[in-house]
Amino acid sequence: MLKEGMKAPDFTLEDKDGRLVSLSDFEGKKVVLYFYPRDNTPGCTKQACAFKEAYDGFRSEDIIVIGISKDSSKSHQKFAEKYELPFRLLSDPELIAIKGYDVWQEKKLYGKSSMGVARSTYIIDEEGMILKVFEKAKPDTNAFEILEFLESRK
Numbered sequence: 001m002l003k004e005g006m007k008a009p010d011f012t013l014e015d016k017d018g019r020l021v022s023l024s025d026f027e028g029k030k031v032v033l034y035f036y037p038r039d040n041t042p043g044c045t046k047q048a049c050a051f052k053e054a055y056d057g058f059r060s061e062d063i064i065v066i067g068i069s070k071d072s073s074k075s076h077q078k079f080a081e082k083y084e085l086p087f088r089l090l091s092d093p094e095l096i097a098i099k100g101y102d103v104w105q106e107k108k109l110y111g112k113s114s115m116g117v118a119r120s121t122y123i124i125d126e127e128g129m130i131l132k133v134f135e136k137a138k139p140d141t142n143a144f145e146i147l148e149f150l151e152s153r154k
Helices: 042-060 073-083 096-100 142-152
Strands: 012-015 020-022 031-035 064-069 088-091 104-109 112-117 120-124 130-134
Touching: 012 073, 031 042, 042 064, 042 073, 042 142, 073 088, 120 142, 130 142
Parallel strands: 031 064, 064 088
Antiparallel strands: 012 020, 012 088, 031 120, 104 112, 120 130
C-alpha cells in the first residue's frame, strides 16, 4: 500500500456519465478517494450510502469524494441513480488507479484465493500528497472515521 506523505498517483478514468476525470483536476482541494470491490454488493452499498449520509460534512469543507471500482460506467450510473449518490464514481476496468494505489490484492474466501480490490480509502491533500490511508476500511464507519480524522486536524 502507498503510505502517508507519498505523492498520490495521478490517473484519468471515466465517470458514470462517460466524462474523463483526473485526480489532478482537483489540485488545491482535499480529495477522499475510496476503492471498493463492486457496485450493488451488500458491503459496497453500505459504504456508498454511508458516504452519501456523511456527504454534507465533506461538502461543507469543500472536500471531493470519489469512489473507484472496476465496474463499468453504466454499472456506476445505475448504482448512483438507485441510491441517489451525490459524489463521483469512476470506472477502472483496466485497473489503472486500482493497481497504482496498490489495492489490487490477493483475497481469500472459503479457503480459495483470488485477486480483487481491497476496500481502502486515501485522503489526499491540496498539494496531491497522501495525508491518510485507511486500509481494510469498514463499509459502515469509514466515511465518519474520515470526517473525524479531518475534524481532529483543524
